[in-house]
Amino acid sequence: MIAVLSGGVGAAKFLQGLVKAVDESEVVAIVNTGDDWYLHGLKICPDLDTITYTLSGQVNTEMGWGRANETWNAMESLEILGGETWFRLGDRDLATHLYRTQRAQSGATLDVITREITEAFSIGCTILPMTNDTVSTKVQIENRADLLDFQEYFVKLRAEPRVSKVAYQGCESASVLKEAMDALLIADQIIIAPSNPILSIEPILSLPGIKECLLERRNKVIAISPIVNGKALKGPAGKIMAELGQEASVLGIAKRYREFAKYLVIDNLDIEYSGEIRNSSMEPVVLGTVMTTPDVATGLAKEIIRLI
Amino acid sequence: MIAVLSGGVGAAKFLQGLVKAVDESEVVAIVNTGDDWYLHGLKICPDLDTITYTLSGQVNTEMGWGRANETWNAMESLEILGGETWFRLGDRDLATHLYRTQRAQSGATLDVITREITEAFSIGCTILPMTNDTVSTKVQIENRADLLDFQEYFVKLRAEPRVSKVAYQGCESASVLKEAMDALLIADQIIIAPSNPILSIEPILSLPGIKECLLERRNKVIAISPIVNGKALKGPAGKIMAELGQEASVLGIAKRYREFAKYLVIDNLDIEYSGEIRNSSMEPVVLGTVMTTPDVATGLAKEIIRLI
Numbered sequence: 001m002i003a004v005l006s007g008g009v010g011a012a013k014f015l016q017g018l019v020k021a022v023d024e025s026e027v028v029a030i031v032n033t034g035d036d037w038y039l040h041g042l043k044i045c046p047d048l049d050t051i052t053y054t055l056s057g058q059v060n061t062e063m064g065w066g067r068a069n070e071t072w073n074a075m076e077s078l079e080i081l082g083g084e085t086w087f088r089l090g091d092r093d094l095a096t097h098l099y100r101t102q103r104a105q106s107g108a109t110l111d112v113i114t115r116e117i118t119e120a121f122s123i124g125c126t127i128l129p130m131t132n133d134t135v136s137t138k139v140q141i142e143n144r145a146d147l148l149d150f151q152e153y154f155v156k157l158r159a160e161p162r163v164s165k166v167a168y169q170g171c172e173s174a175s176v177l178k179e180a181m182d183a184l185l186i187a188d189q190i191i192i193a194p195s196n197p198i199l200s201i202e203p204i205l206s207l208p209g210i211k212e213c214l215l216e217r218r219n220k221v222i223a224i225s226p227i228v229n230g231k232a233l234k235g236p237a238g239k240i241m242a243e244l245g246q247e248a249s250v251l252g253i254a255k256r257y258r259e260f261a262k263y264l265v266i267d268n269l270d271i272e273y274s275g276e277i278r279n280s281s282m283e284p285v286v287l288g289t290v291m292t293t294p295d296v297a298t299g300l301a302k303e304i305i306r307l308i
Numbered sequence: 309m310i311a312v313l314s315g316g317v318g319a320a321k322f323l324q325g326l327v328k329a330v331d332e333s334e335v336v337a338i339v340n341t342g343d344d345w346y347l348h349g350l351k352i353c354p355d356l357d358t359i360t361y362t363l364s365g366q367v368n369t370e371m372g373w374g375r376a377n378e379t380w381n382a383m384e385s386l387e388i389l390g391g392e393t394w395f396r397l398g399d400r401d402l403a404t405h406l407y408r409t410q411r412a413q414s415g416a417t418l419d420v421i422t423r424e425i426t427e428a429f430s431i432g433c434t435i436l437p438m439t440n441d442t443v444s445t446k447v448q449i450e451n452r453a454d455l456l457d458f459q460e461y462f463v464k465l466r467a468e469p470r471v472s473k474v475a476y477q478g479c480e481s482a483s484v485l486k487e488a489m490d491a492l493l494i495a496d497q498i499i500i501a502p503s504n505p506i507l508s509i510e511p512i513l514s515l516p517g518i519k520e521c522l523l524e525r526r527n528k529v530i531a532i533s534p535i536v537n538g539k540a541l542k543g544p545a546g547k548i549m550a551e552l553g554q555e556a557s558v559l560g561i562a563k564r565y566r567e568f569a570k571y572l573v574i575d576n577l578d579i580e581y582s583g584e585i586r587n588s589s590m591e592p593v594v595l596g597t598v599m600t601t602p603d604v605a606t607g608l609a610k611e612i613i614r615l616i
Contacts, residue, residue, distance in 0.1 A: 041349040041409035073379050077403030081428045083410060091399040095385030101349035102391060120389045 002305065003180075003187035006031045007200025008047040009064040009234055010226055011193035012054035017297025018191075019055065019125050021305055027125035028183040032195070033110070034137035034168055034203030035150045039087055042097040043104050046151075047200065048114055048129060049096055056121040064234065067092045086156045111177055128183070130204045133174035137203050140165035150199070159236040163243045166198055171206035184213045189308050192223035194289065196237040197256050198244065214260035221261040222304060224289060225253045228267040233290060251276055258282045263307060265289060265300075310613065311488075311495035314339045315508025316355040317372040317542055318534055319501035320362035325605025326499075327363065327433050329613060335433035336491040340503070341418070342445035342476055342511030343458045347395055350405040351412050354459075355508065356422055356437060357404055364429040372542065375400045394464045419485055436491070438512045441482035445511050448473035458507070467544040471551045474506055479514035492521045497616050500531035502597065504545040505564050506552065522568035529569040530612060533561045536575040536598060559584055566590045571615055573597060573608075 002022065004015060006029045019027055029051060036045045046065065053059035053067055060066040070090035079085045089097065096117060103113045109132040118127045138147035139154075141161035147169075153159060184190060195201050205211055214221050230249050232238045238248035246252045250266045250273045257264065264282045266273060267289040277284040285307060291297040310330060312323060314337045327335055337359060344353045354373065361367035361375055368374045378398035387393045397405065404425060411421045417440045426435045446455035447462075449469035455477075461467060492498060503509055513519055522529050538557050540546045546556035554560045558574045558581045565572065572590045574581060575597040585592040593615060599605040 039410070040406035041351070041413060042406075043349070067385075071379055071381050071399065073399035074382065074402045074406065077375075077400040078406055081403060081407045081425060083403065083407040091379065091381035091402075092385040094382045094399075094402060095389060095391065098348035098350075098382065098386055099389045099391040102347070105349060117389060 001026045001028060001183065001187050002189045002191060003028045003030060003183045004191045004193050005195075005201055005204050006047065006051060006193045007195025008032075008035075008050040010195045011047070011200070012051045012059070012064075013291045013294075013297050014191075014193050014224065014301065015051060015125070016054055016294050017291065017299070017301040018305075020294070020298040021301035024124035025126075028180075028187070029125065029127045030130055030177075030180040030183065030204060031127060032200045032203050033129045033131060034135050035154070035199070036134075037136070037149055037151055039084070039089075039151075041101070042089075042094075043101045044087075044089075044097050045100065045110070045114075045129070048117075048127065049093070051127055052096075052118055052121050052123060055123050055125065055127075058121065066090050087151060111179065126179075126183075128177050128180045130180060131174045131177055131207060133170065135171045135174050135203055135207070136169040137199060138167045138169055139163055140167070154199070159239070163240050166202070166240075166244070168203045168206040171203065172208065174207055176207045176209055181209060181213065184210070184217070187217075187220065189305065190214065190217060190221045191304065192221065192257060192261060194224040194226040194233070196226060196232070196235055196240070197253060198237070198240050211260060218260050219262050220308060222263040222265060222285070222307060223253065223257040223261040224265040224304070225250045225267070225270070227253055228290060229269040249273065251280070254280045254282050265304060309334045309336060309491065309495050310497045310499060311336045311338060311491045312499045312501050313503075313509055313512050314355065314359060314501045315503025316340075316343075316358040318503045319355070319508070320359045320367070320372075321599045321602075321605050322499075322501050322532065322609065323359060323433070324362055324602050325599065325607070326609040326613075328602070328606040329609035332432035333434075336488075336495070337433065337435045338438055338485075338488040338491065338512060339435060340508045340511050341437045341439060342443050343462070343507070344442075345444070345457055345459055347392070347397075347459075349409070350397075350402075351409045352395075352397075352405050353408065353418070353422075353437070356425075356435065357401070359435055360404075360426055360429050360431060363431050363433065363435075366429070374398050395459060419487065434487075434491075436485050436488045438488060439482045439485055439515060441478065443479050443482050443511055443515070444477040445507060446475045446477055447471055448475070462507070467547070471548050474510070474548075474552070476511045476514040479511065480516065482515055484515045484517055489517060489521065492518070492525070495525075495528065497613065498522065498525060498529045499612065500529065500565060500569060502532040502534040502541070504534060504540070504543055504548070505561060506545070506548050507543075519568060526568050527570050528616060530571040530573060530593075530615060531561065531565040531569040532573040532597060532612070533558045533575070533578070535561055537577040541598060557581065559588070562588045562590050573612060
């Protein structure tokens with residue numbers, strides 16, 4: 001069984017490869033819920049949805065999130081009403097949030113709702129929220145005292161302001177989903193997906209017991225660098241790392257993960273760093289990590305599962 | 309100024325005529341909110357929306373509710389998820405509920421939100437919710453002990469079960485919207501729209517102070533019968549009146565309204581009841597009340613405003 005700590009788009013692409021490289025029923029994605037929030041009264045879980053849409057072949061491949069063949073009539077009408085439309089919710093995508101909100105208000109927990117949704121999308125692997133409790137990733141930016149909601153920073157402000165601090169509100173009192181912890185305890189491999197280390201992976205690592213579990217199982221832990229040639233493939237990972245005083249390179253990634261991950265998968269473009277990564281006590285694995293197509297992702301996954 | 313006590317479809321048709329018969333800025337619709345409810349976490353106000361869509365020319369004229377040129381992609385996707393889809397929410401219609409929910413959660417009251425929405429729809433008359441408080445119309449049906457939500461009875465069960473009781477939960481402690489009461493106190497005419505007397509008009513009448521105000525101003529009150537030739541033009545008004553032991557005819561309507569309305573507008577088909585209506589101390593007004601087109605509605609409104 002392979003457990004994958006997952007954010008959104010990058011993780012989804014890797015998972016799409018992984019479920020073709022192994023028996024998909026052996027894959028357990030443990031997904032960040034720190035970006036989850038309420039908008040217009042609806043409960044929205046961006047990373048869970050991106051993974052669900054991607055694995056079901058229903059993602060908008062151009063954007064990497066949202067649904068394919070989407071229509072935008074609700075947003076168009078909401079715009080005329082003067083409503084908040086910067087967080088784009090397509091008509092088909094809305095159904096997922098309507099369903100989740102209805103079920104949550106009926107008392108269903110997020111893991112149960114997620115199972116119902118992923119079953120309806122005929123997903124063959126297991127997709128778990130990291131917790132059923134509320135953890136909210138908050139971002140402090142320059143020249144503003146208050147903490148911003150993740151989505152306000154990430155979508156509304158397009159991750160443009162300089163970040164001075166990131167917090168994971170509620171993480172200390174949240175409980176890791178039992179099924180997720182069980183998976184981490186027995187997994188043959190634990191893969192840290194090429195997701196934003198600060199915004200997507202750290203919320204998972206911030207939950208009580210996760211780091212201790214990874215430390216214990218360090219030989220089984222493989223991190224895939226989301227940074228290639230000094231830049232994130234997508235999103236602001238490199239920018240935020242730099243703003244928080246961390247090196248925006250595979251070395252910065254090594255520094256974040258070396259304590260509890262034995263392997264670091266880096267792209268061919270970063271081969272020059274192999275020595276330094278080894279010096280930082282991680283084992284570098286040099287592969288083509290830029291997942292331009294699902295087949296490339298499958299090839300990458302096949303190489304990675306061969307490691308252990 | 310003309311105040312109109314309004315339900316949904318029937319009232320909307322009449323208002324559509326009325327705003328062409330007089331200066332539309334002199335029309336104030338006081339709208340039933342007893343059917344309002346939450347679904348999928350969204351605040352839905354069916355009667356307010358039907359009136360808004362109708363007066364803006366954006367209603368689905370075939371159904372009488374919902375929006376014209378609507379798409380149903382959210383419902384289609386929700387169906388695949390196994391969600392509750394018996395209450396049909398079109399993609400464009402959803403925007404109204406998203407907006408209202410967002411504003412309500414920001415602390416805006418329903419009258420303010422309604423003003424924002426009707427302004428966005430360029431409505432020239434005033435549309436007021438009867439109250440900012442929660443009043444919930446509940447229906448008891450045969451062979452069930454619990455009270456049903458109005459929409460469950462009306463839409464899910466298609467108003468088919470036999471009704472044994474209708475209640476307006478919260479009406480005693482709700483306050484009539486001040487602007488609505490002010491309008492009733494000074495209106496040149498108060499018109500009771502041809503809406504369901506039990507499900508649409510009675511929730512308004514049940515609010516503290518409304519009946520007293522109408523009693524005081526009885527000479528200015530004109531009710532339009534929603535029953536023509538022993539049947540409701542639309543919906544289950546006749547059926548429910550009969551089930552509750554009331555006569556499903558213009559005489560049953562007269563009995564409900566005679567205490568506080570001087571005039572009862574009835575259709576030409578019911579001319580035979582004129583004498584009995586006069587005997588019940590109302591003044592019968594015989595007109596063509598079946599509003600087959602907006603022009604017919606305008607003609608009807610012109611006749612009615614001539615009465616006082």
